[in-house]
Amino acid sequence: MSDNKKHSDLDDLGARLNQARKDPIDPTRIEKNKNSEKGSALSLAFRVGVELVSAVAVGTAVGWGLDKWLDTRPWLMLVFIILGGAAGVMNVYRMASGFGYAVGYQKDNSDAGNNNQSGRD
Amino acid sequence: MAEGHSPLAQFEIKRLVPMQLGDIDVSFTNSSLMMVTSVVAISVFLILGMRRSALVPGRWQSVVELSYIFIANLLKDTVGPQGRPYFPFIFTIFMFVLFGNLLGMLPYGFTFTSHIVVTFTMALFVFLGVTVIAIAKHKMHFFSFFMPPGVPMYMAPLLIPIEIISYLSRPISLSVRLFANMLAGHTLMKVFAGFIIALGAAGIAPWAFVVALTGLEIVIAFLQAFVFTILTCLYLNDALHLH
Numbered sequence: 001m002s003d004n005k006k007h008s009d010l011d012d013l014g015a016r017l018n019q020a021r022k023d024p025i026d027p028t029r030i031e032k033n034k035n036s037e038k039g040s041a042l043s044l045a046f047r048v049g050v051e052l053v054s055a056v057a058v059g060t061a062v063g064w065g066l067d068k069w070l071d072t073r074p075w076l077m078l079v080f081i082i083l084g085g086a087a088g089v090m091n092v093y094r095m096a097s098g099f100g101y102a103v104g105y106q107k108d109n110s111d112a113g114n115n116n117q118s119g120r121d
Numbered sequence: 122m123a124e125g126h127s128p129l130a131q132f133e134i135k136r137l138v139p140m141q142l143g144d145i146d147v148s149f150t151n152s153s154l155m156m157v158t159s160v161v162a163i164s165v166f167l168i169l170g171m172r173r174s175a176l177v178p179g180r181w182q183s184v185v186e187l188s189y190i191f192i193a194n195l196l197k198d199t200v201g202p203q204g205r206p207y208f209p210f211i212f213t214i215f216m217f218v219l220f221g222n223l224l225g226m227l228p229y230g231f232t233f234t235s236h237i238v239v240t241f242t243m244a245l246f247v248f249l250g251v252t253v254i255a256i257a258k259h260k261m262h263f264f265s266f267f268m269p270p271g272v273p274m275y276m277a278p279l280l281i282p283i284e285i286i287s288y289l290s291r292p293i294s295l296s297v298r299l300f301a302n303m304l305a306g307h308t309l310m311k312v313f314a315g316f317i318i319a320l321g322a323a324g325i326a327p328w329a330f331v332v333a334l335t336g337l338e339i340v341i342a343f344l345q346a347f348v349f350t351i352l353t354c355l356y357l358n359d360a361l362h363l364h
Contacts, residue, residue, distance in 0.1 A: 062286060080282070087284070087290065
């Protein structure tokens with residue numbers, strides 16, 4: 001009886017090993033990924049905040065630099081603060097629309113890729 | 122001992138070996154010491170762990186292999202096979218940030234990732250490297266990156282600056298995320314640890330909280346190293362594949 005049971009245990013192990021070989025993603029990764037994708041509300045809020053503020057900061061810095069270079073103080077800075085805000089909102093939108101972290105660009109380019117030709121100069 | 126009472130004293134940079142290079146202060150500080158320590162610790166961990174490289178790995182070796190596989194899979198899933206040449210870089214970033222975060226958890230340790238200079242320098246090099254890779258690979262086509270597909274031409278003057286700002290904000294959000302998490306977590310721990318003595322017998326409550334917070338901080342140390350790495354991978358993916 002016990003011998004039989006041992007056999008089935010071994011078969012079970014063999015089956016699981018085969019399964020694991022077919023699927024070479026280790027379990028820690030999936031768990032972690034899930035954790036960080038969903039995350040807590042606090043970390044989501046933190047990410048949103050960082051994305052929003054960093055874009056405004058960059059916009060301001062770019063505007064300030066251009067102003068200094070072109071001697072148009074303060075107009076370009078005012079424009080670029082607003083553009084930075086828009087970029088921040090876009091960052092957040094990208095992040096929120098199911099993209100995980102990405103400040104990335106459109107993922108499904110199957111249909112969008114065709115329009116790319118006309119979009120590009 | 123007075124300086125030990127501020128919750129921010131732990132972030133103070135101390136010159137251990139003062140050095141001057143022209144007008145630039147290149148002293149060997151406690152931050153540098155922790156960086157060297159983490160590099161040495163990583164080397165010891167990896168090299169000694171693989172010293173015997175048995176077919177059936179022992180505990181140490183399987184941890185080394187696990188960390189390797191973890192990053193290899195991460196890279197494969199986010200970037201694909203083209204990402205393989207960049208594996209050493211990604212793996213180095215992950216281990217360096219992870220060890221920096223974890224060594225900072227040791228008593229009397231110093232968390233070099235809690236300084237924006239350190240994280241921003243790393244993020245800046247990632248950003249520049251990724252941009253150079255993208256330009257080398259796609260030449261002028263890279264600049265079409267700033268014009269999302271399917272957008273009418275008259276939107277371009279508005280949208281291109283926005284996209285460029287969005288692109289330039291990457292190193293900032295990348296570095297601020299790591300730095301702020303480490304800074305906030307360690308400060309919070311010190312603040313609550315300060316309550317333990319101050320409250321006397323009732324100090325058991327903040328003490329229990331600090332114990333829980335220590336666990337949370339270790340999780341955050343892992344998570345932030347992971348986030349830094351996966352974002353680097355995503356940027357690399359953008360650089361290699363554009364849209």
